[in-house]
Amino acid sequence: MVYIFNTSLRDNKKIRQELQEVIGIGKLKANQICDKLGLNPNLRVNQLSLTQTDMLIKSVNQNYYIGSELKKMIKDDIKRLIRIGCYRGFRHVQKLPVRGQRTHTNAKTVKKRGIMFVIQKKNDGARG
Numbered sequence: 001m002v003y004i005f006n007t008s009l010r011d012n013k014k015i016r017q018e019l020q021e022v023i024g025i026g027k028l029k030a031n032q033i034c035d036k037l038g039l040n041p042n043l044r045v046n047q048l049s050l051t052q053t054d055m056l057i058k059s060v061n062q063n064y065y066i067g068s069e070l071k072k073m074i075k076d077d078i079k080r081l082i083r084i085g086c087y088r089g090f091r092h093v094q095k096l097p098v099r100g101q102r103t104h105t106n107a108k109t110v111k112k113r114g115i116m117f118v119i120q121k122k123n124d125g126a127r128g
Contacts, residue, residue, distance in 0.1 A: 002046070004057055005060065007023075011045050014043065015048065016031060023066060024066035033059060033060060037056060039056075
């Protein structure tokens with residue numbers, strides 16, 4: 001197994017498929033990376049040379065946010081939305097769907113967790 005981008009890539013799989021295992025790289029980005037570097041679509045991970053591996057790592061690190069960097073950016077964006085008091089931030093706080101999804105018949109699990117979270121917060125305040 002090859003270990004790059006904090007992810008273990010399986011040796012016998014195609015490079016385009018294994019790049020999709022990295023958090024932040026989907027099908028489109030994996031295809032773009034391989035096309036940009038001129039990698040054969042049928043190339044396996046264990047067939048990569050050291051120079052190709054170095055080029056891959058440099059290209060991804062320069063052009064994309066992946067892994068923990070991406071997760072940190074998402075968390076910071078959500079905190080910013082909550083801090084400025086916008087509608088989306090309010091929906092995040094209440095643990096409800098943010099992007100306009102229907103809540104009357106769908107998202108019941110999310111609604112239950114959100115309601116339980118709000119009830120627990122209110123009860124914790126009453127004890128003190």
